[in-house]
Amino acid sequence: MDLKNHLQKYFGFSSFRPGQEEAIQSVLSGKDTLAILPTGAGKSLIYQLPASLETNKLTLVISPLIALMKDQAESLHARGISAEFCNSTQDEVEQMKIISQAVRGELRVLLISPERAMSLSFLRVFAQMHLAYLVIDEAHCVSQWGHDFRPEYRQIHTLREKHPKGDFPILALTATATEKVRTDVQAALGMASPKVVLSTFYRPNLKFTVEYPSTERDKADRLLELLSPWKENRKIPGRAIVYCATRKKTDEAYELLKDFGFSVGKYHAGRTDGIRERTQNAYTTGKVPILVATNAFGMGMDQPDVRLVVHYQVPSSLEAYYQEAGRAGRDNAPAECILFYKNADVATQAFMISKESNFKGGDTLLKFIKDYANQLICRQVQLCAYFGETIQPCGICDICMQSDLSPERDKFLKNEEVKARKKEEKRTYDFDETEEEAILEFLRQFPATFGKNLIAKTLAGKKTKDILRYRLERNPHHGKLNRIPEEAIVAKLEDWTERKKVFVSGNKYPKLYLPQSGPVKRTSGRLSVDGTVPAIKPKKAPTENSQILRDLMNYRDKKSRQLKWKKFMVFQNPVLKRIAERKPRSLAELEATKGVGPAKVERFGNDILEILSKWP
Ligand code: ADP
Ligand code: MG
Ligand code: ZN
Secondary structure, three states: OOHHHHHHHHHOOOOOOOOHHHHHHHHHOOOOEEEEOOOOOOOHHHHHHHHHHOOOOEEEEEOOOHHHHHHHHHHHHHOOOOEEEEOOOOOHHHHHHHHHHHHOOOOOEEEEOHHHHOOHHHHHHHOOOOEEEEEEOOHHHHOOOOOOOOHHHHHOHHHHHHOOOOOOOEEEEEOOOOHHHHHHHHHHHOOOOOEEEEOOOOOOOEEEEEEOOOOHHHHHHHHHHHOHHHOOOOOOOOEEEEEOOOHHHHHHHHHHHHHOOOOEEEEOOOOOHHHHHHHHHHHHOOOOOEEEEOOOOOOOOOOOOEEEEEEOOOOOOHHHHHHHHOOOOOOOOOEEEEEEOOHHHHHHHHHHHHHOOOOOOHHHHHHHHHHHHHOOOOHHHHHHHHOOOOOOOOOOOOOOOHHHOOOHHHHHHHHHHHHHHHHHHHHOOOOOHHHHHHHHHHHHHOOOOOOHHHHHHHHOOOOOHHHHHOOHHHOOOOOOOOOOOHHHHHHHHHHHHHOOOOEEEOOOOOEEEOOOOOOOOOEOOEOOOOOOOOOOOOOOOOOHHHHHHHHHHHHHHHHHHHHOOOHHHHOOHHHHHHHHHHOOOOHHHHHOOOOOOHHHHHHHHHHHHHHHOOOO
16 A cells, blocks of 8 residues: 555545654554654644544544634544544534544544543443554643643543453553653553554754843843744734743733733733633734743643744643643744743742642652753753654753853852752751650641651741741740751651651642641640640541542532632542442442432542542
8 A cells, every 4th residue: 555645545644754654554464553643743644534434434533622623523534534622622412423423434533531531431332342443642742751641541441341242452652751651651541562653853943041130120031031022013023932831820920011012911820711712813923922831831732933932831741741732833844942941930840740649740840940951961962862862952942052041050069069968968867866856746736737757847936927927936946956956847847748758738738747646635625735725726637538539529629610610519527438438449339328319420430430540
């Protein structure tokens, strides 16, 4: 079969791009295939071409990019390939209509969201579909180590197991796969010794630079300077994206640029779908050439002529950075990627990552960003190395062109080093038994009441506002460890937390408690701390059930926002309590719980099991 001919005839492309043909051949031979090609490399073609060769079988494509499914289906239509999409933007009737078309064999391609693909109503008919290929787009979403983890993705492997034939190959597509993510993806999808197609991550036309602004003011000045070529009444040089980590910063940077007369748009998850869509349109049509955005903007919205990507704050990982910065220069013409590196922003990211429950390894991901900013190694060499690729120095980044190194860099690094050394010195201390006991006693007295910093400050004998507010300076433990640096006590508590000697409750304000601490005795409703009147009452340590309940309630609240339903329509509190108590392990067990009907199981069942699966 002449693939090139087919490519020309059906897709209008004269040749394959790197990696495409190899991956397509592998898919056609029926082998599980993992294609790791940078964004914009043309991964969709890898399933579209094989799908277009089928005469009666279906190619099922699972994709988290709801916003793009319609376009993809339409572009397939335009090529004479019968394709539909199925996701939450359609009502149930419409979704069922499309799914039955797929069952009847009327479709060559069905694009489906992971939520939908994992729903019971889909799974029920899935066995009747004649599948040619199962495609997982944005496959890194499978991995907790990736930067865009989707819990539903972890269940995808059951599809092939559930199918009576199960004779179709899996094609996984992603732009970002470190060794870790790659093995995770293969295992989680149950891919049988797949063919791995990897193409280069090196982007010769991109100039990477890191700058070290010391204040927000510096950042603002520098941003205005960098964007000066976009000033109105000049010829616009192309597009520019300014990425921020928080919505607040996005708003700030946007206002700044607007005040200075730039034609600029703003994109973040807090805006309504309508406004977001309009912003996106204004940007894609070129009416508004500059966009300030959080990472909510991006996946798939690629424009060829992005000349500048500024990261106004550090991103959450090197993977995210590569993907976001990599939106520059898709047309292969020169473009710049500039990262503003500031410690306070790293702290912000660390905080946001730690807030996201069930996310592990945030510190590790941030460490790569720190290394990227601070090591004297070609930026692209570092980026490619992160993705497991070895390249020669790029010759154009700020490290390669020493003269372009930001003058603040040296100052910044020296400061960092001194600070890190001092901090580490303070953190190292050898506790004796009495000293450890003092900490434990305090925790026993105040289970799940204070965080590590306040505990350390109290024991170290500090008199901060918080300590005075809680009248902890009157507690007999106050100052008991005043010979030990507060940092060392924090380090000890962290160590204990890691070794599960101490537990943490609460996400936003994590509070520590000892595992065995039971209900606390109270004297006439108040606990006598030292004979004086205590300002606060210690609380009961949270039990496992109450933590499960909290997770379930968080999930319920999130869904109610997403679906714009009242909370009780999703789940009432007593029902969540029953679930937390019974901890069902299967959909059937869940359905047997009072107050949980089949409709609820269908819509939320897998998510709930996923939440419960985190508990023994
Ligand atoms: P990815 O999913 O890898 O980010 P896409 O599949 O969305 O990339 O493709 C990016 C663009 O490249 C699309 O506009 C697509 O039409 C185009 N493209 C794909 N393959 C080829 C090819 N062989 N020749 C020219 N253009 C291609
Ligand atoms: Mg894609
Ligand atoms: Zn370089």
